[in-house]
Amino acid sequence: MSSTNRRDFLRASAAAALSAAVPADLFAQSETAQSSPGAIWDSGSVRHLLPTVSDSRMLIKVSFTAPVEGEPRLHVGDLTVRGSMGDTRGEHWHFYATDLGPGRRYPLSLVGSNGRALCQPWELATFPGPDERPNRFRLLIYTCGGGHEVHKFLPTAVRNRLLRRGLSFQPDAMIANGDHVYWDLLAPVGSRLLGAAPEAVKAAGTFDRSAIVLGSDNETVLKRAAGPQIVPVYGTDFRSTPVFFLQDDHDYFDNDEATDEVVTFPPSYFMLQLARATQGIYYPEFLPDSARPLGLPWSSGRDRAWGVSESFGTLRFGRLAEILLYDVRRTQTMAGPSAVYIDPAVEKWLKARTAATEVAHVVHVPSNPPGWTAGKWGEWYPDVLGREGKLTTNEPKPYWQPGWLKQHDRLIEAMAAVKGRAPLVISGDLHAIAIGRMLRSGRLDLKDNPVNVVLSGPLGSRPGPLGWPSGRRGTGAMPSAHLDMEEQVKPIEQHGFTVADFTREKIVLRLFKWDIKTQPVEAIDTLQPFHTAELTRPA
CATH class of the missing domain: 3.60.21.10 (Metallo-dependent phosphatases)
Structure with missing residues (x-):
């Protein structure tokens, strides 16, 4: 992927999230069921990402492929959350979002201090x-x-x-x-x-x-x-x-x-x-x-x-x-x-x-x-x-x-x-x-x-x-x-x-x-x- 296409791709909106409503017969799926959710998602410079939520908060831990210069930011809908360093070298950061609405699916995007996307956007619900x-x-x-x-x-x-x-x-x-x-x-x-x-x-x-x-x-x-x-x-x-x-x-x-x-x-x-x-x-x-x-x-x-x-x-x-x-x-x-x-x-x-x-x-x-x-x-x-x-x-x-x-x-x-x-x-x-x-x-x-x-x-x-x-x-x-x-x-x-x-x-x-x-x-x-x-x- 060229740098231009990659940048456009990273800035694109996330794909529609899976519905929260699960069919009652989910466990009767055929043997051809796929088990690789999100395989095409572009992680960019993110190595691992683990979120937790409540009805009004999100806390997300992120590891990067290299130390991040400056202060990365997480956009949660219209809210911007500054990252906090989890180690002393800038390879690991966490993001704490508060005052969110209950039962709401939010679009998320992670950007560097220069405003460039660090990974593809995604969604997460409270x-x-x-x-x-x-x-x-x-x-x-x-x-x-x-x-x-x-x-x-x-x-x-x-x-x-x-x-x-x-x-x-x-x-x-x-x-x-x-x-x-x-x-x-x-x-x-x-x-x-x-x-x-x-x-x-x-x-x-x-x-x-x-x-x-x-x-x-x-x-x-x-x-x-x-x-x-x-x-x-x-x-x-x-x-x-x-x-x-x-x-x-x-x-x-x-x-x-x-x-x-x-x-x-x-x-x-x-x-x-x-x-x-x-x-x-x-x-x-x-x-x-x-x-x-x-x-x-x-x-x-x-x-x-x-x-x-x-x-x-x-x-x-x-x-x-x-x-x-x-x-x-x-x-x-x-x-x-x-x-x-x-x-x-x-x-x-x-x-x-x-x-x-x-x-x-x-x-x-x-x-x-x-x-x-x-x-x-x-x-x-x-x-x-x-x-x-x-x-x-x-x-x-x-x-x-x-x-x-x-x-x-x-x-x-x-x-x-x-x-x-x-x-x-x-x-x-x-x-x-x-x-x-x-x-x-x-x-x-x-x-x-x-x-x-x-x-x-x-x-x-x-x-x-x-x-x-x-x-x-x-x-x-x-x-x-x-x-x-x-x-x-x-x-x-x-x-x-x-x-x-x-x-x-x-x-x-x-x-x-x-x-x-x-x-x-x-x-x-x-x-x-x-x-x-x-x-x-x-x-």
């Missing part, structure tokens, strides 16, 4: 207002999207292909639940496999834990370690689909491990700086919500966009659905019977929103999975891999805190107490796909209103044995002995994702999986759900 009553909402959700190819994780091109298949179903939003980066530094096992492995040091270098992250050599190491796990996976494919990125243990550059030599969580100061820098550069924080206190931990930081939270989020889609997202690692305590994963103020907020009646569906999305265990230290449950090679609660789990389980039961009790809903938790962390119903949790009898639990499916797990619980830990994921569980789909160790459809009467969950051992990569383009579940609201 969510409906909190008092609006949309008829439907579709969500794409998965976990464990990270992994550097130097460590033989699923190639980023294959991960992107899975995401494009998910995007072909035209979701209104996407949730990436934790583990966007795998680069463990201190965990006795994880570090040898990941951040301290010779190939990792050769590819990225070594962090200086006594130095600042941004503005030192650590910034270069961070970009070499984290960038290849995020940028090529998403590219610009989600430019018109709001995203919600939740952090978990590996996003702090360590696995949750506890031995007499090292206990990796709560996160150290340096771990926090790495997690904050990665988020600040690559993916958006959670926008403020009128029902979420601005003073929750790790919210309203002065070095962040106004009112955002780094660890606790809300996806509110009118009066139809409210998704509550919470990182269990950042506020974790080690206080024995009074220990918590989530700060008491956050627990109070979660309970209040769970009990609120103005929204048809309230869904919990924690970074740590209720329902199943693989015997890991940093789980809700006391189950541990025993001397006989089976999960048990008859042997102590070193450094595990009983207060974590108490908090689990308080949250589960709050969900089951709302009789007008089908309680639902969709979680991350475990490298598996599963769905079940929790009928008992400790002394809690949940049979009158069972809590539905889903493992959403991993995106980037290593194809070999070390990528799955059964190989890495010697046991697959299983229901905790603390629970009575009815499993519709027992945990499956394959790559995949979940699509959830919300209407006022019900939630329809569709689980997708792709088997790297038996299916070619091309099969991803026509994946169909292997299991469908309907959760109907009680009359």
Whole structure:
């Protein structure tokens, strides 16, 4: 393309966006369905672009192919938003638009300080207002999207292909639940496999834990370690689909491990700086919500966009659905019977929103999975891999805190107490796909209103044995002995994702999986759900 034609092309209006109304028979598409949305869009000098929205705000993270001179600007309709630098070199910027109208599709264009287009224009819509009553909402959700190819994780091109298949179903939003980066530094096992492995040091270098992250050599190491796990996976494919990125243990550059030599969580100061820098550069924080206190931990930081939270989020889609997202690692305590994963103020907020009646569906999305265990230290449950090679609660789990389980039961009790809903938790962390119903949790009898639990499916797990619980830990994921569980789909160790459809009467969950051992990569383009579940609201 000539420079003149390219300039004209970049300045052209964006193509008409896909309709928000999705046909009811979308999942009955033929095997010829395409899964490459936006393939002809010209990204110009943009390497990756990830937006999030609320009913009145947009926050967009952008990476460029080279440092941008001057101050880039984002045009949102008639509004002009100045860019803020996310790193110290001008390669990464974010744009924060406020005072927007609810449920409105805006034309967007990104220009340099000289007024020239940096990419082709596109469109992005805000969510409906909190008092609006949309008829439907579709969500794409998965976990464990990270992994550097130097460590033989699923190639980023294959991960992107899975995401494009998910995007072909035209979701209104996407949730990436934790583990966007795998680069463990201190965990006795994880570090040898990941951040301290010779190939990792050769590819990225070594962090200086006594130095600042941004503005030192650590910034270069961070970009070499984290960038290849995020940028090529998403590219610009989600430019018109709001995203919600939740952090978990590996996003702090360590696995949750506890031995007499090292206990990796709560996160150290340096771990926090790495997690904050990665988020600040690559993916958006959670926008403020009128029902979420601005003073929750790790919210309203002065070095962040106004009112955002780094660890606790809300996806509110009118009066139809409210998704509550919470990182269990950042506020974790080690206080024995009074220990918590989530700060008491956050627990109070979660309970209040769970009990609120103005929204048809309230869904919990924690970074740590209720329902199943693989015997890991940093789980809700006391189950541990025993001397006989089976999960048990008859042997102590070193450094595990009983207060974590108490908090689990308080949250589960709050969900089951709302009789007008089908309680639902969709979680991350475990490298598996599963769905079940929790009928008992400790002394809690949940049979009158069972809590539905889903493992959403991993995106980037290593194809070999070390990528799955059964190989890495010697046991697959299983229901905790603390629970009575009815499993519709027992945990499956394959790559995949979940699509959830919300209407006022019900939630329809569709689980997708792709088997790297038996299916070619091309099969991803026509994946169909292997299991469908309907959760109907009680009359």
